Amino acid sequence: MKCPFCGAQDDKVVDSRESKEADAIRRRRECLECEKRFTTYERIDEIPYMVVKKDGRREKFERHKVLNGLLHACEKRPVASSKLEQIVNDAETFVTESAERERTTSEVGELIMHRLRKLDKVAYVRFASVYLDFKDVSEFMTELNDLLKSKEPVKEAPKDAAKEAGAKDASKEAIKTMLGGSSKGKSIH
Numbered sequence: 001m002k003c004p005f006c007g008a009q010d011d012k013v014v015d016s017r018e019s020k021e022a023d024a025i026r027r028r029r030e031c032l033e034c035e036k037r038f039t040t041y042e043r044i045d046e047i048p049y050m051v052v053k054k055d056g057r058r059e060k061f062e063r064h065k066v067l068n069g070l071l072h073a074c075e076k077r078p079v080a081s082s083k084l085e086q087i088v089n090d091a092e093t094f095v096t097e098s099a100e101r102e103r104t105t106s107e108v109g110e111l112i113m114h115r116l117r118k119l120d121k122v123a124y125v126r127f128a129s130v131y132l133d134f135k136d137v138s139e140f141m142t143e144l145n146d147l148l149k150s151k152e153p154v155k156e157a158p159k160d161a162a163k164e165a166g167a168k169d170a171s172k173e174a175i176k177t178m179l180g181g182s183s184k185g186k187s188i189h
């Protein structure tokens with residue numbers, strides 16, 4: 001802890017006790033440089049981190065929600081759950097690093113999709129189709145096109161991706177087109 005008197009970063013704790021309400025720990029510290037004493041308090045971080053939806057509504061960021069979404073997208077796919085946990089950790093770090101204590105759902109979604117695409121293409125398409133909440137196939141395609149254009153193109157195109165994605169009939173063709181077309185790095189309409 002940086003000394004408030006001289007700015008040195010080394011100190012020793014000379015006394016440590018809980019507050020009366022037991023909601024904080026008070027520590028008396030002594031600077032090893034200038035030997036002056038100061039007090040620090042340790043409290044539980046109670047203010048939640050939020051995600052902001054498109055319509056402005058806010059929701060608590062919750063790890064289990066992100067993990068459930070990922071598990072669903074990776075159902076019957078060869079993806080280790082430890083990899084998914086790492087994505088959840090990355091998403092959590094991203095949200096908690098925000099000075100405003102909040103991130104938009106699209107920011108968090110982009111991060112997750114970026115990670116997921118490196119892991120498994122089918123899971124990525126599944127997640128994207130659910131996450132981006134497409135009203136129809138054309139909106140789905142527009143969004144995927146933007147993603148594909150803005151970042152590096154998808155290299156592999158698993159032949160059975162569309163089938164395994166378990167998409168509805170209408171979007172099956174769209175996914176097939178996306179995977180087939182994207183391997184050539186061209187835009188799809």
Ligand SMILES: [Zn+2]
Nearest residue numbers: 003006031034
């Ligand atoms: Zn000092």
